[in-house]
Amino acid sequence: MSPTILAIESSCDDTSAAVFKDGKILANIVATQAVHEKYGGVVPELASRAHEQNIIPVVSQALLTANITKSELNAVAFTRGPGLLGALLVGCSFAKSFALGLNIPIIEVNHMQAHILAHFIEEPKPQFPFLCLTVSGGHTQIVLVKNYLEMQVLGQTTDDAVGEAFDKSAKLLGLPYPGGPMLDKLAQTGNPNAYSFPVVNMPDFNFSFSGIKTSILNFIKNNTQANPNFIQAHLPDICASIQQALIQTLMKKLVLAAKETGIKEIAIAGGVSANSGLRQTMQEYANKYKWNTYIPAFQYCTDNAAMVVMTAHFKYLAGEFADQYASPDPRLRIAL
Missing domain, CATH: 3.30.420.40 (ATPase, nucleotide binding domain)
Incomplete structure (x- = not known):
């Protein structure tokens, strides 16, 4: 049976949430951060604050778009790294708390591995x-x-x-x-x-x-x-x-x-x-x-939670779950 998974991406300056069910991406919501434009680059502290503001509305919109209730979820996934520490911390903390409240497992995802597995969202693969x-x-x-x-x-x-x-x-x-x-x-x-x-x-x-x-x-x-x-x-x-x-x-x-x-x-x-x-x-x-x-399609090239939830799907099937001690790793590498 295919799991129903909520995934959160917050590695840099985009807050995103996606929902996966029955082998399909049902929602992929992305909130961008315009606050960095006047600085000519991403300001880590401002990115973290914007994630805090965006994460609940983005997750709510993803569940609403997918027509999924919280009780239907089998797991919650999040980007553990690599990325900005403060930004990762927001997504990680939210995912762990959300999953703990629902008594369902969490899945940590490597951001770069997720980019690669974005190729399996749509054909050709x-x-x-x-x-x-x-x-x-x-x-x-x-x-x-x-x-x-x-x-x-x-x-x-x-x-x-x-x-x-x-x-x-x-x-x-x-x-x-x-x-x-x-x-x-x-x-x-x-x-x-x-x-x-x-x-x-x-x-x-x-x-x-x-x-x-x-x-x-x-x-x-x-x-x-x-x-x-x-x-x-x-x-x-x-x-x-x-x-x-x-x-x-x-x-x-x-x-x-x-x-x-x-x-x-x-x-x-x-x-x-x-x-x-x-x-x-x-x-x-x-x-x-x-x-x-x-x-990949353009929407799956830039940072998004669809690629995170796709990776989480394969990790769920392999029984690779994290625990509540999982913490962000800004320099997380693809395991050899």
Whole structure:
């Protein structure tokens, strides 16, 4: 019998709740936080306070949308990490209290594992084993996915995440927060070959983005000193060139991992997988290397509780439950 599960996601600046029943996502409610816009980035303390304000209305709306009563729930799931400690604490505390009041078990979920398992919400679904490029504001990884609950990180960033590189580049260009999506939008009308930025070559399947961020900073500084209107005059071309360099950095390692493992089932996940340039490049590489590629629907790329409840479903079936001593782990890793 398929369980009925409520899941809560609160790892960063989106408060989300989802309900799963009879093998389907019945509700996936997300409340975003506009409070961070004037700061140009997420302020952890403000994020925590906003989660406290949003979590009860979001959970109530999810249950109402799903037409589910609290007494029908079999478990409550929550994101344990990675993420912002204060933000995670709100979701974790609420989930444990809610489940304790209903006398039902709780399920802790790894945020990055959930991004990967978002691929199993809708068709088409990848076949095991597959490679997943997980790309977000905090993480950049190539993960070998052996089954629903067994995953191995083959490579990851040694410094900054690609999502952070997108956002920092956008900020340097004077684009409003969140800058990554705006950079992507401008890049669609620009020439990706107008300017050249370095594609850093790290050992094995690892990544590095600190060097390319420095080169972008120097590029902007040098050109604006020579011409104060340089950015405004060439903005789409600059965005397209930056985006191409970041995507090529990702794809170079993904191609290497696919060749060395012999796996042709290739997926992408995480907030940056919503980037139009990356999605298009994935399709091009699929044709070139005869990959079967999988890209989640846009609503399941960014942080959401649907991916958390999907992961919780598989953990419920495997009997993997947490206890009331479970606590947030901002640096939680995918278990090998």
